[in-house]
Amino acid sequence: MKLIFAPDSMKGSLSAMESCDILERVTARIFPEAETISVPVADGGEGTVDALLRAMGGERRKVSVTGPMFEREEAEWGLLSDGTAVMEMAQASGLPYVPMDQKDPRKATSLGTGEMIAAALKEGVRKILIGIGGSATNDGGIGMLAALGAVFTDAEGKPVPPTGAGMAQVAQADFSGLMPELQETVITVICDVTNPLLGENGATWIYGPQKGAVPEIRDELEAGMRHFAGIIEKTLGRDISSFPGAGAAGGLGAALGGVLGATLKTGIDAVLDAVDFEKKLEGVSLAITGEGRMDGQSVRFGKVPVGVAKRCAAKGIPTAAIVGGIGDGAEGFFDLCEGTIMTTVSGPMSLEKAMADAPALYEYAAERLFRAIRIGMKMK
Numbered sequence: 001m002k003l004i005f006a007p008d009s010m011k012g013s014l015s016a017m018e019s020c021d022i023l024e025r026v027t028a029r030i031f032p033e034a035e036t037i038s039v040p041v042a043d044g045g046e047g048t049v050d051a052l053l054r055a056m057g058g059e060r061r062k063v064s065v066t067g068p069m070f071e072r073e074e075a076e077w078g079l080l081s082d083g084t085a086v087m088e089m090a091q092a093s094g095l096p097y098v099p100m101d102q103k104d105p106r107k108a109t110s111l112g113t114g115e116m117i118a119a120a121l122k123e124g125v126r127k128i129l130i131g132i133g134g135s136a137t138n139d140g141g142i143g144m145l146a147a148l149g150a151v152f153t154d155a156e157g158k159p160v161p162p163t164g165a166g167m168a169q170v171a172q173a174d175f176s177g178l179m180p181e182l183q184e185t186v187i188t189v190i191c192d193v194t195n196p197l198l199g200e201n202g203a204t205w206i207y208g209p210q211k212g213a214v215p216e217i218r219d220e221l222e223a224g225m226r227h228f229a230g231i232i233e234k235t236l237g238r239d240i241s242s243f244p245g246a247g248a249a250g251g252l253g254a255a256l257g258g259v260l261g262a263t264l265k266t267g268i269d270a271v272l273d274a275v276d277f278e279k280k281l282e283g284v285s286l287a288i289t290g291e292g293r294m295d296g297q298s299v300r301f302g303k304v305p306v307g308v309a310k311r312c313a314a315k316g317i318p319t320a321a322i323v324g325g326i327g328d329g330a331e332g333f334f335d336l337c338e339g340t341i342m343t344t345v346s347g348p349m350s351l352e353k354a355m356a357d358a359p360a361l362y363e364y365a366a367e368r369l370f371r372a373i374r375i376g377m378k379m380k
Helices: 016-030 048-056 111-122 142-147 165-169 180-184 203-207 215-236 248-259 267-274 296-300 304-313 330-335 351-356 358-378
Strands: 002-005 035-038 058-066 072-080 085-088 127-131 151-153 172-174 186-190 263-265 286-289 319-323 339-343
Touching: 002 016, 016 035, 016 048, 016 358, 048 058, 048 072, 048 085, 048 267, 058 111, 072 111, 085 111, 111 127, 111 142, 111 180, 127 267, 142 151, 142 248, 165 215, 172 215, 186 248, 186 267, 203 215, 203 248, 215 248, 248 263, 263 267, 267 304, 286 304, 286 358, 296 304, 296 330, 304 319, 304 330, 319 358, 330 339, 339 358, 351 358
Parallel strands: 002 035, 002 286, 085 127, 127 186, 186 263, 286 319, 319 339
Antiparallel strands: 058 072, 072 085, 151 172
């Protein structure tokens, strides 16, 4: 028997690596002769760097960057064993850096994200995988582009601030100073958002409110974003506003995909491709995956367990998901693969207790699952 473990984290209670460690321990008890492979995964958000470093090996890097409100922050990224840099935008320009009473996307910048990318390029990296969830910014990527060498000036030829408010002031965009290393670099963006840049389904209207874009300033930001996109289209001759994902991370998707030529992929697909998941499935008898809660959205939006199950099903490998809870629509998982779902919750309990006792509950769920599998193996 050969088992592969590819769980997501259970936010706030159990990391993907901890889940893998528990599964390894339970396997040693129930199936001591089994071969195991641990591939902790993530969907591009928090934990992506940790998961890929664990799955592929590599080194952590730290760089001092400009935070979203121009404070200094220390961002961490990973240099994988194959030379790929893996990053989380939130490490440099994340919403948690902004105090609740200071949220104002007109003043926020993605400058730090560009500085993090620049640090990797200066190290010789030519392949970047970046997750762009959890941003504090709504600046169309002007900050990131400025950190990489682009110059944006107003009608008087003066530099404009690389912020949400600064977009409306741009009269001229000059990309000739972009770091030349970018020409040799393949950038893949982990993005589960399909929103365009502009309009009622765009960056400002849909995601701006959580960053402080109250109705009084929403129209101002939207107008600035539209103006900025128009300047870039005039300069480069291409529309950066309409492709799916352009509105992700306050318009960072538009700057990465439309200006830098990055490829946008759904979270789990980008991560599974990065770890060469198909190759790891050779000879596997069973896959174990999971997340904090599985429901209809997990199936509809292709969360980690679904992405893992689809790839396993293509090779005829059954998949079991260990999850914190099950919601309506989770049964759609059974249409994707030969599989089952096991919850960690073993009786009536509060969410707080379930999260506090997550390691022990997860281990008990894994043991129940493996014992059921062992019974099945002995049935005539």
